[in-house]
Amino acid sequence: MSADIFTLKFEYKGHPHILEVHTGFQQYKTVYKVNIAEHEITYEPDEEGFVRAVSSKPMHDHTPNVDVELLHHVAELIIQHIQ
Secondary structure (H helix, E strand, O other): OOOOEEEEEEEEEEEEEEEEEEEEEEEEEEEEEEEEEOEEEEEEOOOOOEEEEEEEHHHHHHOOOOOOHHHHHHHHHHHHHHH
């Protein structure tokens, strides 16, 4: 199955963001890969029907740190897009 790509355009804390979301399929779930502040973040579904961010690498190895609120905001936008 091929990956779908969609774009999220939004403003966060006064800064415009345009993020490309790559939809991938792993076994029994759909995952969404996004580059945020030079980190590849994978969002995957949780038990409640939301998506949670899972980093491909340990976050503390990188600076600057990714804004956790931004990660939550992007998760909400992904949910809105796929519903």
